[in-house]
Amino acid sequence: xxxxxxxxxxxxxxxxxxxxxxxxxxxxxxxxxxxxxxxxxxxxxxxxxxxxxxxxxxxxxxxxxxxxxxxxxxxxxxxxxxxxxxxxxxxxxxxxxxxxxxxxxxxxxxxxxxxxxxxxxxxxxxxxxxxxxxxxxxxxxxxxxxxxxxxxxxxxxxxxxxxxxxxxxxxxxxxxxxxxxxxxxxxxxxxxxxxxxxxxxxxxxx
Numbered sequence: 001x002x003x004x005x006x007x008x009x010x011x012x013x014x015x016x017x018x019x020x021x022x023x024x025x026x027x028x029x030x031x032x033x034x035x036x037x038x039x040x041x042x043x044x045x046x047x048x049x050x051x052x053x054x055x056x057x058x059x060x061x062x063x064x065x066x067x068x069x070x071x072x073x074x075x076x077x078x079x080x081x082x083x084x085x086x087x088x089x090x091x092x093x094x095x096x097x098x099x100x101x102x103x104x105x106x107x108x109x110x111x112x113x114x115x116x117x118x119x120x121x122x123x124x125x126x127x128x129x130x131x132x133x134x135x136x137x138x139x140x141x142x143x144x145x146x147x148x149x150x151x152x153x154x155x156x157x158x159x160x161x162x163x164x165x166x167x168x169x170x171x172x173x174x175x176x177x178x179x180x181x182x183x184x185x186x187x188x189x190x191x192x193x194x195x196x197x198x199x200x201x202x203x204x205x206x
Contacts, residue, residue, distance in 0.1 A: 012050045014040040020061050024102030027110060028058055055114075062118055065103065066125075069093060073129060083137070083192065086129060087185030090157050095176045101161050108162060122158075126150035137193065156188050 009017065018039035022031045033054050037044040051057040072093055076085040094101050107115050127150045160167060160175060173180050 011040070011042045011046050014042060015047060015050060015057065016060050016064055019057050020064070020103055021099055023058070023061060024099045024106055027106045028054075028112075028114075029110070033057065058114060061103070062107075062114070062121075065100065066118075066121055068100075069122075070125065073125065083133060083189050084185075086133075087189060091178070091181040091185055094157075094161055095178065095181045098176075101164070101176070104158070105162055105164070108158065119154075122154060123150050126153045129153070133192075153192075156191070160184065 015036060019031070019036045022036055022039060033047040034044045036057065037047055047054070047057055051060055072089045073086070076089060094104075107118055109115070130149050130153060164175060168175050171180070175184075
């Protein structure tokens with residue numbers, strides 16, 4: 001099945017796709033609606049017609065990104081090995097799509113109400129996935145862990161994405177190459193299941 005070209009999309013979808021790419025490359029503040037319209041090949045007036053404002057366009061892009069992530073996660077079958085499947089989804093979403101990586105990096109580092117809201121929605125998704133993981137692997141039983149676990153899960157997933165530019169010079173291979181992603185995903189799974197040094201009760205003197 002061939003990829004959908006921008007010329008095949010509606011004006012609304014073309015604006016959303018162009019905004020995603022430009023926001024990923026330049027950031028929200030540095031991108032004008034006129035630039036988005038030019039990249040989409042449509043009149044700037046269509047931005048107002050479809051989205052009301054630049055903020056409305058951004059909200060549409062955020063909705064699309066979250067639906068895309070949610071759609072991938074919804075297709076994960078716990079019977080196939082939930083933790084491994086979640087790792088595969090993360091690799092597929094972020095490893096194969098530098099635009100999505102760039103967009104999330106720009107948004108999450110910009111320190112705005114919109115970025116905090118997007119993170120909050122990602123956090124809610126992380127909590128839901130942890131509930132699924134707990135049903136399969138059991139719970140840790142620690143109140144503090146329960147509070148911090150979704151943040152820690154997001155740090156494992158989003159950390160390489162946010163720090164890609166400073167991490168990459170310290171690695172021999174591209175950090176989002178398939179083999180590197182598989183290695184990192186396996187390491188994350190070991191960390192989530194067993195920790196670095198096991199539980200406190202298992203340590204000498206614990």
